[in-house]
Amino acid sequence: MSQVPQITRIQELIYELPIERVVTRNVITVSPDTTMSELKEILRINRISGTPVVEGGRLVGIISIEDLIKALESGDIQAPVRERMATRVITVQANESVVEAVKKFAQYKVGRLPVVNEHGDLVGILTGGDITRGLLEAIGLDYHAEEISRYRARHIFEDIVSDxxxxxxxxxxxxxxxxxxxxxxxxxxxxxxxxxxxxxxxxxxxxxxxxxxxxxxxxxxxxxxxxxxxxxxxxxxxxxxxxxxxxxxxxxxxxxxxxxxxxxxxxxxxxxxxxxxxxxxxxxxxxxxxxxxxxxxxxxxxxxxxxxxxxxxxxxxxxxxxxxx
Amino acid sequence: MIALAEIVQKLNLEVVGSAENLDRRVVAGYASDLLSCAMNRAKKDYVWVTLQSHANVVAVASLLDLAAVIITEGNRPDDETIARAESEGVCLLLTPKTTFTVVGELTALGVRGEPEQP
Amino acid sequence: MKLRDIIRVVEGKVLTEGVNLDMEISCAAGADLMSDVLAFAKPNALLLTGLVNPQVVRTAEMADIAAIVFVRGKMPGPETIALAREKGIPLIAAPYTMFEMCGRLYEAGMASCDLDTKQG
Missing domain, CATH: 3.30.565.10 (Histidine kinase-like ATPase, C-terminal domain)
Known part of the structure; x- marks a missing residue:
């Protein structure tokens, strides 16, 4: 493929590809009633720096290692997550195209975005890496189809033997x-x-x-x-x-x-x-x-x-x- | 305005057909391989750059009273066409160079697509 | 010379979308006869022409011409644009005569697509 169509294809894909196709699902979450001390263990065991806070499936906040450090400093380690979490969370919709997430990453300078469905339920977490991987996979599929056609065509003369x-x-x-x-x-x-x-x-x-x-x-x-x-x-x-x-x-x-x-x-x-x-x-x-x-x-x-x-x-x-x- | 003779010398062109135009001044240039375009756009004292070498080129040049026709890419009119150019006072200039190069060199000598405004 | 710079020199307007403006153009030719274009056939060449019919795009496809500039503000019809889109060949409309545009590009350092004796 020449450069032009490839660039166009990526541009197209950013608009075409829905976030739900690339989002990482089954993310670790905590409930608002989890204590900060329990949170500390969850973050340590899973080697993560924050998690969404979910109540009855719905995303209600986000809590990070920074919030935990502040709680430790103020000796508030037994407080529930509900009291220390951020409740104004920037999210993206699962059915929006990837370009919306790209815009928000740039606008808010965040590294990850919780993804919610139309009811506000948490679907998963999206990172820049997820988008890159999703685009590469989508292009790979296209590229592969053309490669297979070429491969098949090119071996016609080897596959079919005659004088x-x-x-x-x-x-x-x-x-x-x-x-x-x-x-x-x-x-x-x-x-x-x-x-x-x-x-x-x-x-x-x-x-x-x-x-x-x-x-x-x-x-x-x-x-x-x-x-x-x-x-x-x-x-x-x-x-x-x-x-x-x-x-x-x-x-x-x-x-x-x-x-x-x-x-x-x-x-x-x-x-x-x-x-x-x-x-x-x-x-x-x-x-x-x-x-x-x-x-x-x-x-x-x-x-x-x-x-x-x-x-x-x-x-x-x-x-x-x-x-x- | 540059004299045709200077263009012939600077661009190293071969003169066939009539040489009586060589002291004429060239006002502007036109490049096209389509006779109809040349008919519509080229004017008196223009130099027309084309790779066409058939007899109709002479007819167009004569009709419009062009200063000369530069025939590019090594195309050579047949004897009949050259004879016609001689009798009609049309100057044909031959070169192995492409139209692009010839136009570039003419531009460097100050010949443009439109006559200079006085 | 990049396509972007060429468009600036001829004051052209791109008629097809998704054009890679950083595409390198190796040489240029001004021609209206398609057999002539096929004869100088070189990859990454720029064609300046007064013709706007679909065969100009076909010719460019056969000869691996990188981009086409139409002279004197001529606008190709929908068939020509559709074919160019399909084949990924950028079309550019520019206001000047072929003479003026060849002159400008030559002054800007653009090379001519010289005819080879051997096809290629």
């Missing part, structure tokens, strides 16, 4: 579909990413496929078919249509030669550079055409053994980050 295993992706391309144009190439690129193809290969295939796809959209009468055949060491893109066909292939291959209508040129296409681009991206290409019958373009891109293994292992990062030239 020649290939994955065939087939797309019907509609003529003049300028708005939707490129969606087939986009899917091919994504498939290669999941399969773990190196970023440079992904880009070369995507560019060649996209130029071929746009040619079908711009130049054909009835659209055509774009097929990507992915094998462990080679990717073959085939674009076929049934007309109108190219009169002079040699001329068509010349950079700058174009038969595109003006409206296409004004949209940034049809400048006669498409086939030259495809040629540059491919290891070999073959263009066959007959006027009135149709055109077949075949592009072959070989996957070189990857020099640094990091390339193949993290293709998604490479999309944005790796310098490949």
């Amino acid at each position: 020649q295993t290939g994955l065939i992706l087939r797309y019907h391309i509609k003529p003049r579909d300028f708005t939707g144009g490129g969606s087939a190439s986009s899917k091919i690129k994504r498939a290669l990413d999941r399969l773990g193809a190196p970023p440079l290969i992904q880009r070369r295939v995507a560019i060649a496929a996209y130029e071929a796809e746009m040619n079908l959209i711009i130049h054909t009468d009835n659209g055509g078919e774009l097929i990507a055949e992915i094998q462990p060491e080679v990717i073959r893109i085939v674009a076929t249509d049934n007309g109108p066909g190219i009169a002079d292939i040699e001329q068509a291959m010349q950079p700058g030669f174009s038969t595109a209508p003006n409206w296409i040129r004004e949209l940034g296409f049809g400048a006669g550079m498409g086939l030259a681009n495809i040629k540059k991206c491919s290891d070999s290409m073959k263009l066959e055409s007959q006027v009135g019958v149709g055109t077949r373009l075949e592009i072959v891109i070989r996957i070189q053994p990857v020099m640094s293994s990091g390339n193949a292992a993290r293709p998604s990062e490479g999309q944005q980050k790796q310098e490949t030239s």
Whole structure:
């Protein structure tokens, strides 16, 4: 994942994740009738510095080690907690989102917040650590799902054994579909990413496929078919249509030669550079055409053994980050 | 205002088509690869930066009376287009540099996107 | 150069949400022909263009372009913005001509995406 979506995801989660999903439950509590001396033992045994005070399930106050020290100083150690506790307690609601707790931590400079439900019953205690752990877990789930997809896709060629295993992706391309144009190439690129193809290969295939796809959209009468055949060491893109066909292939291959209508040129296409681009991206290409019958373009891109293994292992990062030239 | 000849020299441009414009003064620059945009926005004595090299570029330049067209990224017009540029008095300047770099260098020489206000 | 600094130089407005403004941009290109953009394809590049149709975003996706700046205050339609959102490609609208913006960015030290003879 690139940095942008991750940051966005955490921002989203802070708003999405309810406090009840991350709060620590089963916390140690005392009753208002507990004596300060009993409290001392509870704090010592459990190695905690304070506890919520609960009466009949409801949160009625909070008592801390500081209150205990003051009680010891004033010789009031047998007093009930009720007399020494703080009753104005800052709390958060269990069904609020985590962002509310984050705000209160910052506003009141406290390290923990009692969490209550809509009736004022104590649900648990929330710390900054709980929030961090909850966010990490939530992201981990997302991250894991994508990792599993990638892992499965990447091992297709190892899992399925044959003399020649290939994955065939087939797309019907509609003529003049300028708005939707490129969606087939986009899917091919994504498939290669999941399969773990190196970023440079992904880009070369995507560019060649996209130029071929746009040619079908711009130049054909009835659209055509774009097929990507992915094998462990080679990717073959085939674009076929049934007309109108190219009169002079040699001329068509010349950079700058174009038969595109003006409206296409004004949209940034049809400048006669498409086939030259495809040629540059491919290891070999073959263009066959007959006027009135149709055109077949075949592009072959070989996957070189990857020099640094990091390339193949993290293709998604490479999309944005790796310098490949 | 800078003379075209100085731009040619400073940017190391190859002159094809008509050279009779080289003493003209350039008032501003325009960059686009779309002919319709150039038609709408470029004006007399502008220099137009584009990678397009086909014959219609000459037609636009002639129509608008541009000071010159700088054709970038090593694109080269065909002989027919060059002949047309010569006959219509259009100055074509060629460079292997990108549009971005050429515009940057023109800007450094004081050519901006709009003419300077007198 | 960071995207944040580029936006300041061209006085641009970000049209898509969740943009990482600290993203490093390696080079810039001003181009209106999509095949040209595909030819200079470099990761982390900035594209300045006068076109606002969805194919600009598609092209950026194929070529791993990091962000797109539209010139002369041109506003893309909802289809273009929706596709950019889906693909996580920031869109920026800026008021100046391509000439003026290339000039400003060049003066600010931005590198040009030079065409390689070899694809990559």
